[in-house]
């Protein structure tokens with residue numbers, strides 16, 4: 001078995017208002033693996049990702065990046081974030097910066113690269129997401145799908161050990177979803193280690209090596225992508241049929 005990159009162990013999160021959003025979640029992500037997290041709204045998917053990236057602190061439990069615990073006061077948050085890429089539903093690009101400069105920003109300020117070095121890396125990753133023709137555009141002049149591909153390039157540029165995606169296509173018009181899914185699929189084929197929260201069940205089935213199904217803050221079922229065709233638990237069966245009814 002390949003090396004474990006990320007290990008989530010008995011994670012709990014109780015928000016200030018008392019909501020126990022995550023209740024003992026554990027799973028591992030191996031080198032080169034794509035893990036999809038699925039589950040209904042409010043099941044705690046984003047909370048898990050936000051804990052991993054240290055946007056919020058878990059109430060209990062451990063998060064290990066290559067065997068080193070990262071949710072401790074002594075672990076450097078900026079270092080953790082430079083090793084774990086994150087792509088959100090809303091792209092969060094800087095509107096006043098051109099595409100190229102959105103991608104080079106972290107390289108120059110976090111990695112300390114010169115402008116020339118940063119530009120070289122940025123052009124390489126923008127090529128991988130098929131955005132080379134728009135390097136001089138401002139985000140306001142891009143489609144949602146293009147913005148999301150720039151956000152993916154920005155994450156890739158930092159050469160993270162793992163990238164977390166939180167519903168990367170849910171803010172997009174239907175006709176723009178395909179290009180973003182295609183980009184993520186390409187990264188999976190290249191062996192990028194990824195955790196993808198998605199409500200695109202077909203995409204999860206086709207691209208993910210493993211699926212984690214969350215319900216009420218817990219992992220209710222976990223297994224190879226075939227579990228969406230042959231769910232074992234009643235909870236996953238119910239969830240899948242509720243999605244089918246929506247379509």
Ligand SMILES: Nc1ncnc2c1ncn2[C@@H]1O[C@H](COP(=O)(O)OP(=O)(O)OP(=O)(O)O)[C@@H](O)[C@H]1O
Nearest residue numbers: 015016017019021040041042043044045046047048
């Ligand atoms: N900042 C917060 N303060 C208090 N409660 C929160 C906060 N963020 C989320 N919650 C609650 O925690 C629970 C889990 O939320 P979370 O955003 O992790 O779910 P999710 O699975 O990502 O849902 P969705 O599919 O709608 O994005 C929900 O009940 C939510 O209302």
Ligand SMILES: [Mg+2]
Nearest residue numbers: 045046047166
């Ligand atoms: Mg969410």
